[in-house]
Amino acid sequence: xxCVCGKKIFCKGLCRNCYQRNWKKENKVKWEKIHxxxxxxxxxxxxxxxTQTKYKKSSKGLRKAKEGxxxxxxxxxxxxxxxxxxxxxxxxxxxxxxxxxxHCKRLQNHHISYKPNIAVFGFCAKCHKKIxxx
Numbered sequence: 001x002x003c004v005c006g007k008k009i010f011c012k013g014l015c016r017n018c019y020q021r022n023w024k025k026e027n028k029v030k031w032e033k034i035h036x037x038x039x040x041x042x043x044x045x046x047x048x049x050x051t052q053t054k055y056k057k058s059s060k061g062l063r064k065a066k067e068g069x070x071x072x073x074x075x076x077x078x079x080x081x082x083x084x085x086x087x088x089x090x091x092x093x094x095x096x097x098x099x100x101x102x103h104c105k106r107l108q109n110h111h112i113s114y115k116p117n118i119a120v121f122g123f124c125a126k127c128h129k130k131i132x133x134x
Contacts, residue, residue: 074114075111075114077114078111078114078118079109079111082109082111082120093105093106093107093122094106094107095107095122097122097123097124097127098121098122098123098127099123099124099127099130099131100124100126100127102124104122104124104125107122107123107124108122108123108124108125108128109121109122110122110123110128110131110132
């Protein structure tokens, strides 16, 4: 059965986004309470707590981040190079996972080797986690 938006097929008839949109309309007061609580807890930080955001900006947090980059230089440079290439070429991270075939809005890059000009593959978060652990 197709979803109302026509993009996805689901047994219950609604994809997650459409279900949430409908629920918000039907339960406006409830949703406003939930949203208000979340905004008080997380603020505008996008899901990270205020203490996490403060730590990242603190001198200790910045020092730890720098140490991590220095420790994993090859990985950091490969990640940075890939991100710059995506921006330069105007490429989208949206696509299909190479392992399970699932469509993802943001694929995760998997580097087989951190040497320059080595292929990078796109996997969904679940498959990328399995590959990294194996």
